[in-house]
Amino acid sequence: MYRIGFGIDFHQLVEGRKLVIGGVTIPHHKGALGHSDADVLLHAICDALLGALALGDIGIHFPNTDEQFKDIDSRILLEKSYELIKQKGYLVVNVDSSLCLExxxxxxxxxxxxxxxxxxxxxxxxxxxxxxxxxxxxxxxGREEGLVAYATVLLVRQGV
Structure with missing residues (x-):
């Protein structure tokens, strides 16, 4: 059985923060503002994974009101999201994503x-x-005030 998920995330760009996209720190004079490292791409992929199995969204599992997630590396959030997927008996087939930034x-x-x-x-x-x-x-x-990421994932039930 296959499941498809879609995710989207937005973050404001500000001076004085590092810019992390897709788990990679990118040199730039602005970075993404957020409770975590604000990795817009990994957040969109997390939402796509969770959405594919109707498990809610990143804010439910990793709320920005919880200090344990303050400045957390979003690679950890993606790992935790994927663990939830595997616990439900699914694996990722592929990921398609798009970033929108000037x-x-x-x-x-x-x-x-x-x-x-x-x-x-x-x-x-x-x-x-x-x-x-x-x-x-x-x-x-376009005014370089923020950036957006979109992600789609295809999951397959293990053993299918």
């Missing part, structure tokens, strides 16, 4: 992001897609 350009970091995600989800790097686009200077993304 700057910095992330193409040169894409393979490293794919490797991080694939390692955590126990799949091949060839089964992880990370794409990026801009909003052509429109909206909060």
């Amino acid at each position: 700057a910095p350009k992330i193409k040169k970091h894409g393979n490293e992001m794919r490797a991080v995600i694939a390692s955590i989800l126990e799949i091949s790097q060839d089964d992880v897609s990370v794409k990026a686009t801009t909003t052509e200077k429109m909206g909060f993304v």
Whole structure:
């Protein structure tokens, strides 16, 4: 049996924070604001995983009101989300994701992001897609006030 999940996440960009996307720290003058490390891509993938099995969202499992998640590395959140998926008897088939940000350009970091995600989800790097686009200077993304990530995952029940 297959299940599909979709996730989306937004974070504000501010001075004085590091920018972490897909488990990779990217040099930039702004970083994402959040309770955790604010990794917009990994958060979207967490939501996609959880949504595929109707397990709620990242905020239910890792609330931003809980101090144990303050400044937590989102790779840990992805690991914990994947554990919930495996406990339900499912494995990841593939991940397709898109980032929406004006700057910095992330193409040169894409393979490293794919490797991080694939390692955590126990799949091949060839089964992880990370794409990026801009909003052509429109909206909060275009003004470099924030960034957005979208993710879709396909899960399969173990033994099928």
